[in-house]
Amino acid sequence: MTDDEAAAVRNDVPEAGVPVNRYASAPAWRAVDEYFSAALVDEDDALVAARESGARTTMPNAEVAANQGALLGLLAQISGARRVLEFGTLAGYSTVWFARAVGDGGRVVTFELDEQNAAVARENLARAGVADRVDVVVGAAATSVQTLIDDGTEPFDLVFIDADKPSNPIYLAAALELTGPGAVIVIDNVVRDGAVVDEHSEDPRVQGVRAVVDAIAASPELDATALQTVGEKGWDGLIIARRR
Ligand code: DHB
Numbered sequence: 001m002t003d004d005e006a007a008a009v010r011n012d013v014p015e016a017g018v019p020v021n022r023y024a025s026a027p028a029w030r031a032v033d034e035y036f037s038a039a040l041v042d043e044d045d046a047l048v049a050a051r052e053s054g055a056r057t058t059m060p061n062a063e064v065a066a067n068q069g070a071l072l073g074l075l076a077q078i079s080g081a082r083r084v085l086e087f088g089t090l091a092g093y094s095t096v097w098f099a100r101a102v103g104d105g106g107r108v109v110t111f112e113l114d115e116q117n118a119a120v121a122r123e124n125l126a127r128a129g130v131a132d133r134v135d136v137v138v139g140a141a142a143t144s145v146q147t148l149i150d151d152g153t154e155p156f157d158l159v160f161i162d163a164d165k166p167s168n169p170i171y172l173a174a175a176l177e178l179t180g181p182g183a184v185i186v187i188d189n190v191v192r193d194g195a196v197v198d199e200h201s202e203d204p205r206v207q208g209v210r211a212v213v214d215a216i217a218a219s220p221e222l223d224a225t226a227l228q229t230v231g232e233k234g235w236d237g238l239i240i241a242r243r244r
C-alpha cells in the first residue's frame, strides 16, 4: 500500500457511529481481536461505556483495545502493582483497568491535559466504582509529574506512558525518578503504522518514540522489549520495560 492509499483507508468514511480509526486496520485483524475479546475479556457495562465514551474526547478511538486493556490489567496484577502512574487519561478506559487491578487500597494517578476529557474520565471512574482510588490530574503532564517528584511522592510500581508522543523521553525520565527496583514501565504506540523505523521521519511523534527507545537502550537500569501488534487499532505496538 502506498502512503496515500494507507491515508485513504485511515480517512475512509466509518460505519455509522464508529469513530475513524487512527491507523488502517484489516477486517481480519479486527475479527481476531473481536474473537479473543469476546472469549476472554470480561468487560462489564462500565468498561464498555468507558471505551465507547472515547468518542467524546479530543482523540476518538485512541484508547487501547479491550484485549490491550486486559493486558495492562494483567501486567499490573502479575507485578503486584499497588500504585500506578498513567500519562494520558483521555476517557479513562485504561485507567479503569489499572484501578481495578490495583484493588481496594491501591492508587492510580493519571495525567490529562484537557479538562473536558478529564470530566469524561471522572464519569467513567465513578460508574466503574473506582473514583475513590484514582486521582485525575489536569494539566501538562510534564508539569504535573514534576510536582509529584518535588513533593517526594511515594514510588509507583507501574508507569503507563500514553500521552503526547514527542514528550516520551521526558516522561520516561520522570518515571525513573518515581519508581524503584522491579517497577514496570509500559509505553503505548511505539510502532505507528511502521513509521518507527524511519530515522529521518519529520513526524515529532515518531522521533519521540525513537528517542525513548534510545534512552531505554542506553539505560543500565532497564530491561526492555518491544512488540508490534495488529488488531482493531491497526499496526502499532508496546514497549515493556522493568527496572532492575
Ligand atoms: C495516537 C495516540 C495514542 O495514544 C494512541 O493509542 C493511538 C494514536 C496518536 O497520537 O495518533
Ligand code: MG
Binding pocket: 062, 063, 064, 162, 188, 189
Ligand atoms: Mg495510546
